[in-house]
Amino acid sequence: MDIALKTRRLSYKDILKSIDLDIEKGSLSCLLGPNGAGKTTLFKSILGICNVTGDIFIEDKPIRSLSPRQIAKKIAFVPQQISNTFNYKVIDVVLMGRAPYIGIFSVPSSKDYEIAYWALKELSIESLAQKDFSSISGGERQLVLIARAIAQRANILIFDEPTAHLDLPNQFNVLSCIKRLTRQKKTAFISLHDPNLAILFADWIIMIKDGKIISKLSSKDFSLKGYLESLYQIELESFKGKSHYVVYPSTE
Amino acid sequence: MKSKDRVVLINAFISLLVIVVTWLSFSFGAAGFYPILSIKIFVHKLFKLKSPLTPISDIIWQIRAPRILLCLLVGAGLSGSGAALQATFQNPLVDPYLLGLSAGAGLGCAISVAFLSGSYTPFWAFTGAVLACILTYFLAKTKRGISRLGLILSGVVVSAFLMALVSLIKFIVDPHSLTSIVTWLMGSFSLSSWARLKDAFPMILAGCLIIFLMRFRINLLSLSREEAINLGVNLEKERAFIIAGVCLATGASVASAGIIGWIGLMVPHLIRLMIGPDNRFLIPMSMIAGAGIMVASDTIARSLCSFDLPVGIITSLLGIPFFIYLLRSKTQSGWI
Amino acid sequence: MRHKNSVVAVALSLLILLSATASNAKTICVTDALGRKVFVHEPVKRAVFLIGYELIPYLGIWNRVVGISLWAKTHDDFMNRIGSAWLKSVASVGTATQINFETLIKLNPDLVITWNYKPQAVKLLETLGKKDGFSVITISPEGLDSLFSTLRMLGKVFEVEKRTDCIIKKMHYVFDTIRTTLAKLKNRRIHGIWLWDSINRVAGSTGVVPDLMNIAGIINCAASIKAPYPRVSLEQIVLWNPEIIFIWGNANYGTKKILNDPRLSTLIAVKEKAVFKSPNWSTWSPRAALVCLWMALKAYPNAFHKGFLTKMQRDFDSQISYYKP
Numbered sequence A: 001m002d003i004a005l006k007t008r009r010l011s012y013k014d015i016l017k018s019i020d021l022d023i024e025k026g027s028l029s030c031l032l033g034p035n036g037a038g039k040t041t042l043f044k045s046i047l048g049i050c051n052v053t054g055d056i057f058i059e060d061k062p063i064r065s066l067s068p069r070q071i072a073k074k075i076a077f078v079p080q081q082i083s084n085t086f087n088y089k090v091i092d093v094v095l096m097g098r099a100p101y102i103g104i105f106s107v108p109s110s111k112d113y114e115i116a117y118w119a120l121k122e123l124s125i126e127s128l129a130q131k132d133f134s135s136i137s138g139g140e141r142q143l144v145l146i147a148r149a150i151a152q153r154a155n156i157l158i159f160d161e162p163t164a165h166l167d168l169p170n171q172f173n174v175l176s177c178i179k180r181l182t183r184q185k186k187t188a189f190i191s192l193h194d195p196n197l198a199i200l201f202a203d204w205i206i207m208i209k210d211g212k213i214i215s216k217l218s219s220k221d222f223s224l225k226g227y228l229e230s231l232y233q234i235e236l237e238s239f240k241g242k243s244h245y246v247v248y249p250s251t252e
Numbered sequence B: 001m002k003s004k005d006r007v008v009l010i011n012a013f014i015s016l017l018v019i020v021v022t023w024l025s026f027s028f029g030a031a032g033f034y035p036i037l038s039i040k041i042f043v044h045k046l047f048k049l050k051s052p053l054t055p056i057s058d059i060i061w062q063i064r065a066p067r068i069l070l071c072l073l074v075g076a077g078l079s080g081s082g083a084a085l086q087a088t089f090q091n092p093l094v095d096p097y098l099l100g101l102s103a104g105a106g107l108g109c110a111i112s113v114a115f116l117s118g119s120y121t122p123f124w125a126f127t128g129a130v131l132a133c134i135l136t137y138f139l140a141k142t143k144r145g146i147s148r149l150g151l152i153l154s155g156v157v158v159s160a161f162l163m164a165l166v167s168l169i170k171f172i173v174d175p176h177s178l179t180s181i182v183t184w185l186m187g188s189f190s191l192s193s194w195a196r197l198k199d200a201f202p203m204i205l206a207g208c209l210i211i212f213l214m215r216f217r218i219n220l221l222s223l224s225r226e227e228a229i230n231l232g233v234n235l236e237k238e239r240a241f242i243i244a245g246v247c248l249a250t251g252a253s254v255a256s257a258g259i260i261g262w263i264g265l266m267v268p269h270l271i272r273l274m275i276g277p278d279n280r281f282l283i284p285m286s287m288i289a290g291a292g293i294m295v296a297s298d299t300i301a302r303s304l305c306s307f308d309l310p311v312g313i314i315t316s317l318l319g320i321p322f323f324i325y326l327l328r329s330k331t332q333s334g335w336i
Numbered sequence C: 001m002r003h004k005n006s007v008v009a010v011a012l013s014l015l016i017l018l019s020a021t022a023s024n025a026k027t028i029c030v031t032d033a034l035g036r037k038v039f040v041h042e043p044v045k046r047a048v049f050l051i052g053y054e055l056i057p058y059l060g061i062w063n064r065v066v067g068i069s070l071w072a073k074t075h076d077d078f079m080n081r082i083g084s085a086w087l088k089s090v091a092s093v094g095t096a097t098q099i100n101f102e103t104l105i106k107l108n109p110d111l112v113i114t115w116n117y118k119p120q121a122v123k124l125l126e127t128l129g130k131k132d133g134f135s136v137i138t139i140s141p142e143g144l145d146s147l148f149s150t151l152r153m154l155g156k157v158f159e160v161e162k163r164t165d166c167i168i169k170k171m172h173y174v175f176d177t178i179r180t181t182l183a184k185l186k187n188r189r190i191h192g193i194w195l196w197d198s199i200n201r202v203a204g205s206t207g208v209v210p211d212l213m214n215i216a217g218i219i220n221c222a223a224s225i226k227a228p229y230p231r232v233s234l235e236q237i238v239l240w241n242p243e244i245i246f247i248w249g250n251a252n253y254g255t256k257k258i259l260n261d262p263r264l265s266t267l268i269a270v271k272e273k274a275v276f277k278s279p280n281w282s283t284w285s286p287r288a289a290l291v292c293l294w295m296a297l298k299a300y301p302n303a304f305h306k307g308f309l310t311k312m313q314r315d316f317d318s319q320i321s322y323y324k325p
Helices: A039-046 A068-074 A090-101 A110-122 A138-151 A168-183 A195-201 A224-232 B003-027 B035-046 B055-088 B101-115 B121-140 B148-172 B175-186 B194-213 B215-221 B225-230 B235-257 B263-275 B279-303 B311-328 C002-024 C055-059 C070-075 C077-089 C101-106 C119-132 C144-157 C161-184 C208-215 C234-240 C255-259 C288-299 C308-318
Strands: A003-012 A016-024 A028-032 A053-058 A075-078 A156-160 A187-191 A204-209 A212-218 A236-240 A245-249 C026-031 C037-042 C047-049 C065-068 C111-115 C135-139 C190-195 C218-220 C244-247 C275-277
Touching: A003 A039, A003 A187, A016 A039, A016 A187, A016 A204, A016 A212, A028 A168, A028 A195, A039 A156, A039 A187, A068 A075, A068 A090, A075 A138, A075 B225, A090 A110, A090 A138, A090 B215, A110 A138, A138 A156, A138 A168, A156 A168, A168 A187, A168 A195, A195 A204, A195 A224, A195 A245, A204 A224, A212 A224, A224 A236, A224 A245, B003 B035, B003 B055, B003 B263, B003 B279, B035 B055, B055 B194, B055 B215, B055 B235, B055 B263, B055 B279, B055 C234, B101 B121, B101 B148, B101 B175, B101 B235, B121 B148, B121 B194, B121 B235, B148 B175, B194 B215, B194 B235, B194 B279, B215 B235, B215 B279, B225 B235, B263 B279, B263 B311, B279 B311, C026 C144, C037 C135, C055 C077, C055 C144, C055 C161, C065 C070, C070 C077, C101 C119, C111 C119, C119 C135, C135 C144, C144 C161, C144 C208, C161 C208, C161 C288, C161 C308, C190 C208, C190 C234, C208 C218, C208 C288, C218 C288, C244 C255, C244 C288, C255 C275, C288 C308
Parallel strands: A028 A187, A028 A204, A075 A156, A156 A187, C047 C065, C047 C111, C111 C135, C190 C218, C190 C244, C244 C275
Antiparallel strands: A003 A016, A003 A053, A204 A212, A236 A245, C026 C037
């Protein structure tokens, strides 16, 4: 299978320790780990925000050989939430996703506007276009950030806890949307806290603890429970549903 | 009404208002009110017509015209710079003098008056402003690059240091030159001339052009560091461009008219209240509105009484109540 | 017996001496520029001049001044010309706007002469004066009459009234000569302006300069503005259209700046090249009369005989006590 994103001996201070990772093209890979395991740092390293040692390859190209603009055309990042100082309109937030294709001294063209509206339409949120970003709900904001990532036309999408601060229906909505993107040949690499959502939506589950990758398993692998217990240092029980099984902390 | 249509309407209204204010300013002065003559003069000069002009027309062309045109330029330069810096630094209290520009220009002026008698003060003021900006920039540079906070702190330090030098020069200079320095620092368009306009025009235009062309980029620079990098922004390079634009526009503005406060701080807030924070519209409209407000303020300053008041007094009188209103207002002019 | 007589003689002599000293030590009261009633203990032997130091040679009180403004040492041509040796020996106490209080107190003055520009500084000097036993007088001549009363006041304070009377007499002589000469002229009076440190700062209706212009037969275009140094728009200057322009002697620009300025090209003064830079004589000293004469000569060159100004300059110089170490 083609590898969209690859890391070798990726290290950063004491937080990441020699991480080797392969993310398959067109897959939804989910990063699970306890708080402080290094999930956000791993994402930041891939995006070039932290100064790391080791190698990162995007579609077999070393990241060091790419400019920030070229990286942005290949990887889009959807943060948990944005701390905007300014109250931009939704359409303006999505338009910013076109930045890698717009020159320093240029402004978005009508084509960029078309792509931005198309991205909103893909997620069925085109009615939010003229609304202030701060006035929409948490779930809607997450979808707008996904729309921005879509407008960025990157093939690799990284989501840092996209379901944090969302209620149940919105969690499902957002993850379904991400899954749909992978069916359109995009690669998604997300971090979650809830292993059940990972089992439900992800193709691969990658577990990180104390800055090290401890395992990478298919979401359909039933030995997941044991790895999860080792990951979270907690006893789990499992329940087999129609197509997936569910894990939950043991009450005994 | 669609939001975009509303913005277009507001922009058109502001632009029209500025044109009217400018025309009225040309028409009005100590010599009297000549609304038709002022248009005639411009038409004559524009099309190089040779019809005889009255003595008043000399006043309008030689004295009012360069003064008003310089007001427009400086107003646009300071407001555009203020808007660009407020977005880039994510800080509503930032004004265009942040990077040591006013202090540097003040020092350049003080040195010119105190030690280089007969030299062209605006040139030294501009040189001082540019050098101060460069000093601020490199002082903020660390191994990890240049951060927003680093630039703000560096600007504060450089400004304080240079103003201390200005105070020292004010102390040791003879009392006659002292008045010249103090007057210059207060900010005024009273000595505007075509020569001064010609000197200021290319720099302010270049600075405003850079800021205007990068107006979409400024939206990106207003995001958090992580987001901006993820969207392909080369933070250091693009911030450097903005700073260069601000340095040219503000440095030349201060060199030609002294230190005029509040315009660069207040106008972006005012426009953001009306049309929102999108810099693609905010930057050009801030420039236009700033130009108009500066012309209006200067016209008031030279017409209120027989004295030619420093224009900074009028801009302060306008700016302070506006900020009180802003503080009490529910909408925070596009800030979250 | 002989021994007893000697003691009585010595005691008597001491008594006479004491009473003589007592009768010399007196207190006078003067009113200064701020309207304060100031009590000065005579004789004044240790004065500090923060302003008005050009009066020292005219009053002839070199040896009674122990401290002076920094500006006198660094920027005053007159003082440097006639008393450079003295300037080197006398202590500097800062400037009128930035007084070095410590140095001043250390000099143990009995009188401080300062400017009324910073009332807080004057108040502080007053407080220190009450503690350390010195008087504070502010001077700020707002016109010729005020200049004369300042001269008389200082004459009284330093007990050189005869000298100041003589100087004032000479000044009056110059003014009267100008008036008489101009009265004979049938010419209409010309309109003019006096420019200070910048080309748009003029002499208004208050101050010594407007009075001098008046005596010199020049109608001050800016007389309607009741301020000493108002800044006006260039448009206003063009509207006034002065026939003669005077530039302050200590301005850092010259006649060329006015003559070559396209904005002022329509002025009669510029067209007729009647733009003159004053010699840098202080108008807060007796030489104000010479400034007046100089202005009258420029405005009405044929009215006065050649050499009159030079003669008066010599005459005024003869009033100066040059410093002898």
